Amino acid sequence: MGGGKGGADFDPKGKSDNEIRKFSVAFMRGLAKHIGADTDVPAGDIGVSPREIGWMFGAYRAEQNKWEGVLTGKGGNWGGSLIRPEATGFGLVYYVQHMIQYASGGKESFKGKRVAISGSGNVAQYAALKAIELGATIISLSDSKGALIATDEKGITPDLVNYIADLKVKRKQLTELAHSSEYKDKFKYIDGARPWVHCGKVDVVLPSATQNEVSGEEAEKLIEAGAKFIAEGSNMGCTQDAISVFEKHRKEKKGEAIWYAPGKAANAGGVAVSGLEMAQNSARLKWTSEEVDEKLKGIMANCFENCLATAKEYVPSAEGEFPSLVAGGNIAGFSKVAAAMKDQGDWW
Numbered sequence: 001m002g003g004g005k006g007g008a009d010f011d012p013k014g015k016s017d018n019e020i021r022k023f024s025v026a027f028m029r030g031l032a033k034h035i036g037a038d039t040d041v042p043a044g045d046i047g048v049s050p051r052e053i054g055w056m057f058g059a060y061r062a063e064q065n066k067w068e069g070v071l072t073g074k075g076g077n078w079g080g081s082l083i084r085p086e087a088t089g090f091g092l093v094y095y096v097q098h099m100i101q102y103a104s105g106g107k108e109s110f111k112g113k114r115v116a117i118s119g120s121g122n123v124a125q126y127a128a129l130k131a132i133e134l135g136a137t138i139i140s141l142s143d144s145k146g147a148l149i150a151t152d153e154k155g156i157t158p159d160l161v162n163y164i165a166d167l168k169v170k171r172k173q174l175t176e177l178a179h180s181s182e183y184k185d186k187f188k189y190i191d192g193a194r195p196w197v198h199c200g201k202v203d204v205v206l207p208s209a210t211q212n213e214v215s216g217e218e219a220e221k222l223i224e225a226g227a228k229f230i231a232e233g234s235n236m237g238c239t240q241d242a243i244s245v246f247e248k249h250r251k252e253k254k255g256e257a258i259w260y261a262p263g264k265a266a267n268a269g270g271v272a273v274s275g276l277e278m279a280q281n282s283a284r285l286k287w288t289s290e291e292v293d294e295k296l297k298g299i300m301a302n303c304f305e306n307c308l309a310t311a312k313e314y315v316p317s318a319e320g321e322f323p324s325l326v327a328g329g330n331i332a333g334f335s336k337v338a339a340a341m342k343d344q345g346d347w348w
Ligand SMILES: NC(=O)C1=CN([C@@H]2O[C@H](COP(=O)(O)OP(=O)(O)OC[C@H]3O[C@@H](n4cnc5c(N)ncnc54)[C@H](OP(=O)(O)O)[C@@H]3O)[C@@H](O)[C@H]2O)C=CC1
Pocket: 044, 045, 046, 047, 048, 088, 119, 120, 121, 122, 123, 124, 142, 143, 144, 145, 168, 172, 173, 208, 209, 210, 211, 233, 234, 235, 236, 267, 268, 270, 271
């Protein structure tokens, strides 16, 4: 689950629904023999929504002549978990809540924070909605063609996020918003841009589109713009140059620094709820949204505490310096796998 990635170079943009369905079915006919609930469990990722999971799940079921919880992100009527669509974006915000609380000694929260987000797909939409619910103002979203920067003090509202979600279901671009009389005066659309250098003052940064979407130069600009927290919703959202800029700042500026959280920890809510979906499938039962959300909150709290405690244990840090969440996340993940491999005789 989660850790291994695979995919296809089939671009769904510009294809009909039936072409996408036929591709999904053909892809699964080939893949079915290599996966299974106790072998390897794929989930959606960039460009794959519950609709494609449905077509692939149907092809798997037909191919194997059995029902098992093999794909996650399934539809609610046929084995999916409540809160799985929301889990990555919500989990990201829960993780950052812990960063803010730790850094401010419990005095601050998302309330009143200006939050820059990239992407406008699954992760970005739900991160935006949860951050708004917690009192933040969302100042950007983006897609593969350009960035949307809020010009109105309310920022990007839940209505606008829902409007964008509808556009994305139809595989349309944010450029469509430029023609919407309801929204076009409330933001600036910048063709071909990422949001980072266009946001103005910012407190929290959540890259949530794709890999390598924050460069070293953009990292410097985000720090100049006041950013104090950056956490990846996307996998490998920051370039190594950007991570080096953030980590250097953390060491130099101590309690005044920006604090960086890697995707392997901050976006783990998605795969965690996929795990909960599998647990429900195996037990043949279904938990309520509240139950799943509570478990997700607990998982993200543990994940933050684990990164923090591991960094404190293994990485010497000066007085007042935030522990390195990237080192903590890497070492915690590595030690768990290494210990399990040793117990199972894979190395000696
Ligand atoms: N969904 C999940 O549960 C999880 C996702 N992630 C990671 O989060 C990130 C986003 O995934 P998700 O929201 O599910 O995917 P979606 O397909 O729902 O959304 C992807 C978003 O990123 C934009 N995008 C895609 N490619 C590029 C590019 N080359 N440059 C700029 N923008 C781009 C898309 O724009 P457009 O609409 O124009 O294509 C869209 O706005 C990925 O890195 C994914 O691996 C991590 C953990 C779990």
